[in-house]
Amino acid sequence: MDSLLTLYITLVCVSGVFNVFLSVYAFSKRSEIPGAGIFILYTAALSIYCFGYAFGLASTTLTEVKIWTTVEYIGMPFSAALGLMLVLNYLGRNVSPKTAAAMFIIPSITLAMVATNDYHHLFYKAMYLREGMPASLVKLEIGEWYIVHGIYTFSCLLAAVVLLIGRWRQTSKTYRLQLVTLICGQFVPMTAAFLYLLGAAPGGLDPVPIVMCITSALYIWAMVSARMLTVVPIAKETIFESMGEGVIVLDPAERLIEFNRAAAIMIPSLRHSRIGSTLDEVWVSLTGSPFPVARHPDGMQGELAWMAGGEERCYQVRVSVVRHRNGGLAGSLLLLIDVTELKRLQRHLEHMAFYDGLTQIYNRTQFIHRSREMLKESLAEGQPFSVVLFDIDHFKRVNDSFGHETGDRLIVHVVSLCKPMLSADMLFGRYGGEEFVLALPSFSWPEAAELAERLRAALEAEPLVTASGPIAVTSSFGAAQAEQTGDTLESLLRAADEALYVSKRGGRNRVSVHQPAKSKDS
Template sequence: MSSQITAYVALVCTSGVLNLYLCLYAFVKRYYYTNISNLFIFYTVSITIYCFGSAFGLMATTLEQIKFWTIIEYIGMPFAPPLGLLFVMRYVGMKIKKKWCIALLVLPFVTFVMVATNDFHHLFYRKLEVDPILGVPYIHQEIGIWYMIHGVFIFSCMFVAFLLVLSNWKETAKVYRPQLISLMCGQLVPMLTAFLYLIGMTPPGIDPVPMVLWLSSLLYLWSIRSSRMFTIMPIAKDAIFNSINDGVIVLDESYRVIEYNHSCKKMFPQLTKSMFGMDFDDVWCVLSGDSFPFELDTTEFSREIELTANQSTFIRFVLQYCSMLITVKVY
């Protein structure tokens, strides 16, 4: 085995080991987490199978062995993107219906069957052979119609998952953003690598995607350790935050609006998400039609004012950490 192949195998095995560790970690801690950990377990299992199948394929010495380990790879690889999408959907608070799961997992199953039976129909690979110049384990392949269908599907899954995470960035407090970074990279890294592979900008005859998955795995591990991913999630925080009967507006250290709950929206229908990032003075002017009656500062624990409208509104300002929570009570 050449030193170059040895390096490839080492990178792929690193990705496989890290994903196996993440899988076992989530499995052991599953009773302490929410149901989202189950999706993460299946997601990392599929990536682990993909990585180790690829590693053994790189150590193959015949075309038959390469085909066998390619089939093993596809036990996991086509399922990873849709499972990743389901994981992200659950993470951002979307309710996942069974028919969605079935719809997303049917095509990967068909892909696996197509790869396993490719010698009979050649719909996935029109040609799969040892590269005549580089030799084993490098392969020369010509893709078939189902390979293109499969490619569009997995790219769509990863891209939609990336967009779902990105769309929640502005509304997510800074303490939770490391989780979003890891989730975005978990989708973006393999997507970009696969794209570079398809346009011929990676080493020929070798699938480079498993070689870079260790990066997203490390980011997942960092997020779990640093921001307690799964145990404290934005969706769990949102459920508590929006269940508060009192209206709450959250300001950052510069007194810009970064969040409000459902109760506050009911009290002030003018509030919109487009106001995120605006100075509270400007937002208050929109809400009340007047400038704010006093300066916001951190020297006092609470302040009170009263609005004269259809009903009186008692507003108390409470400082917590580096953010300001504005609690609104209607009497």
């Protein structure tokens, strides 16, 4: 019996040495090993477990056995939780600090129970020497917390094994050696612990430290030769869930079969309960209309607007057909890319290109472009078309007397008074400086003159209020109507400009009209 015990102690110490080597090796390669900290703690805990158990076996009194049992439990209960954390990290599943702390609650209580067992006997009801056996081989009667500890330890080992086996199909052949090594590292100790709890271990000795000699040697071989944990496969679902773009997966019948977290954030109404429905059915239930982007052919793109968080979000939709290796249709992927900020920037740039920055009405370039099209349509339909040019009287005097900031306020004031008096089909633009222009489709020159007079009167009636006192606002207007089909916008603007100067020469604050030739003749 003594020779067998010596051999057993030797093997347990070898297991401890192997785990020390693994811990030191992982520490030296910590920059290359993802989650190296967990592996270092895991192997360090196993080392403490092995050495504590070995010294306990070598003890000569029950008191020494109790002391080394406490040392053993500094590592053993924590190793199961750390092993599960190691597996989760390998599979790409992050363990939050709160979850990690929760996983260490039962091991911490177990350590406290073992250290204070003589006061409550909740872990071991009794520990006494067996007759005719070495002092280290004590007989144990387990207590209530020992059962809790055993269930928790076995559950951690079993969960790790189940998770690793569940990864088998998704793991390429390149990484299956790593997977087998990790499965053995959890399954073999779990089996040994189960046999020990059933009382089937030979001589009442704990077989777990012995089998760890084998699993630790396997870890060393795998880490040194196959670079286990240095080159780690990234789980497919980890990539799928961590993508910033939303992904919707459809089967060949265009039924919804999966979507990632980003898609659920982009479209909060999307629920897993809708899986199995066609995309159009899902979209009808969400919006009342079918999905607006065509799914075929491969590479189709479109845009989708959606309300999320009280604001409109815009997504670019890219459709990609997925095929089997034999070329058959497997389904399709819809990639949703958030282009809201890009669209906002685009609209902002378009606004800057089309509108005057101070007044937010059309700038000269955009006004001319749009008015030219309106004139062409009006003449083609035989409808009248008029333009009105006007400017602010004595504007330079305002700038010189009150400053350019007040001058800008005056320009904005004029626009704010005019806009409510204009209909949607009229174009209003800043022609330059303090000069403005109106394009009036379907307006004859008398109608244009009448509108100009209303604007003139409104401006005269509303002075600009400033800290220095009110500033009177008057404007001079010139109107002109297209005379014949061949008229251009440039000729019409020249005619309106001539009429404007007539108002200037006539004393300002008035409306003048450049009448068509046929009206003059009549």
